[in-house]
Amino acid sequence: MPEVISIINLKGGVGKTTITIALGEIMAFNYDLKVLIIDLDPQTNATVALIGEDSWVKRNIRGQTLMQLFRDKIENTNIFSAEEAIIKNVSNVGGGINALDLLPSSLDLIDLQDLIITIPVSRFLPLKPVTVLAEALVNHLAHYDIVLIDCPPNLGLITQNGLIISQHYLIPVIPDILSTYGIPQIVSRISRLSDSTGIRINPLGVVANKFRKQNIHHSNQINLLKLRESEGGYRRFFNTIIPETARAAAAMDYTVKCMNLHQKYGYEIPYAAYTALTEEVLQNVQD
Ligand SMILES: Nc1ncnc2c1ncn2[C@@H]1O[C@H](COP(=O)(O)OP(=O)(O)OP(=O)(O)O)[C@@H](O)[C@H]1O
Numbered sequence: 315m316p317e318v319i320s321i322i323n324l325k326g327g328v329g330k331t332t333i334t335i336a337l338g339e340i341m342a343f344n345y346d347l348k349v350l351i352i353d354l355d356p357q358t359n360a361t362v363a364l365i366g367e368d369s370w371v372k373r374n375i376r377g378q379t380l381m382q383l384f385r386d387k388i389e390n391t392n393i394f395s396a397e398e399a400i401i402k403n404v405s406n407v408g409g410g411i412n413a414l415d416l417l418p419s420s421l422d423l424i425d426l427q428d429l430i431i432t433i434p435v436s437r438f439l440p441l442k443p444v445t446v447l448a449e450a451l452v453n454h455l456a457h458y459d460i461v462l463i464d465c466p467p468n469l470g471l472i473t474q475n476g477l478i479i480s481q482h483y484l485i486p487v488i489p490d491i492l493s494t495y496g497i498p499q500i501v502s503r504i505s506r507l508s509d510s511t512g513i514r515i516n517p518l519g520v521v522a523n524k525f526r527k528q529n530i531h532h533s534n535q536i537n538l539l540k541l542r543e544s545e546g547g548y549r550r551f552f553n554t555i556i557p558e559t560a561r562a563a564a565a566m567d568y569t570v571k572c573m574n575l576h577q578k579y580g581y582e583i584p585y586a587a588y589t590a591l592t593e594e595v596l597q598n599v600q601d
């Protein structure tokens with residue numbers, strides 16, 4: 315079975331999606347790993363960055379997104395097929411990266427998400443409809459070495475559906491007070507979910523993103539995150555620090571076609587940071 319990693323923070327805009335995509339692309343392209351990215355976020359950013367808007371619109375109309383999976387459960391229909399919804403060889407690099415697949419999201423999930431609570435509970439887990447995704451992917455996960463889940467900035471039922479198929483979670487933060495503030499809540503809420511389901515979901519660590527060298531607050535916050543590594547419950551602070559760069563921001567534009575990862579991420583920044591983070595993540599999931 316694959317190593318499944320949720321990329322999560324309650325704070326928006328810290329780089330969850332950008333990091334998920336870079337990790338997925340590098341794991342598939344440089345390491346020949348078979349990778350599935352699951353876009354659990356109704357904002358649909360990872361989906362649009364990996365397949366473009368036109369392709370998303372077509373798939374959305376055909377019910378080939380996670381929205382249809384949850385709608386089926388709410389309306390008692392049976393339209394969603396993981397087989398059809400999973401898109402093979404995605405990314406704007408090399409016309410699609412071999413072995414990088416995507417389970418796409420949908421903006422229409424925004425309207426649907428409040429109704430998820432009405433889904434009848436599974437007989438396997440207590441109280442909440444958190445097994446919808448697990449049940450849909452039961453015959454698919456084994457095809458992959460790594461599954462990366464791009465979570466929305468909350469710990470609602472959709473996110474919990476991703477967490478309970480994960481063995482690990484990774485917390486990207488901007489190294490400032492507000493972005494790091496919620497880390498204890500994430501750790502304790504996921505620990506409670508873990509206890510209530512009996513599923514082990516371990517913190518992989520915290521990674522700093524959008525670091526600005528000139529910003530003394532960023533450096534101070536990084537020192538604090540390193541210091542609190544043991545007592546903070548998040549297991550480790552990653553050595554790799556991802557700088558704020560225009561290139562990282564531009565990398566989310568699917569319409570810019572790239573021949574290889576260097577054309578997308580450069581040779582040094584942010585490429586070197588993303589590859590170093592990938593190396594650290596791969597080392598630590600095997601611990
Ligand atoms: N290292 C970076 N340098 C500069 N810009 C970045 C970097 N990482 C991410 N960004 C930009 O910051 C914004 C937020 O990033 P991203 O969408 O990855 O965050 P997120 O945590 O997924 O947000 P949300 O919570 O809304 O899903 C985007 O415009 C992205 O292009």
Ligand SMILES: [Mg+2]
Binds near residue numbers: 331355357359464
């Ligand atoms: Mg995002």
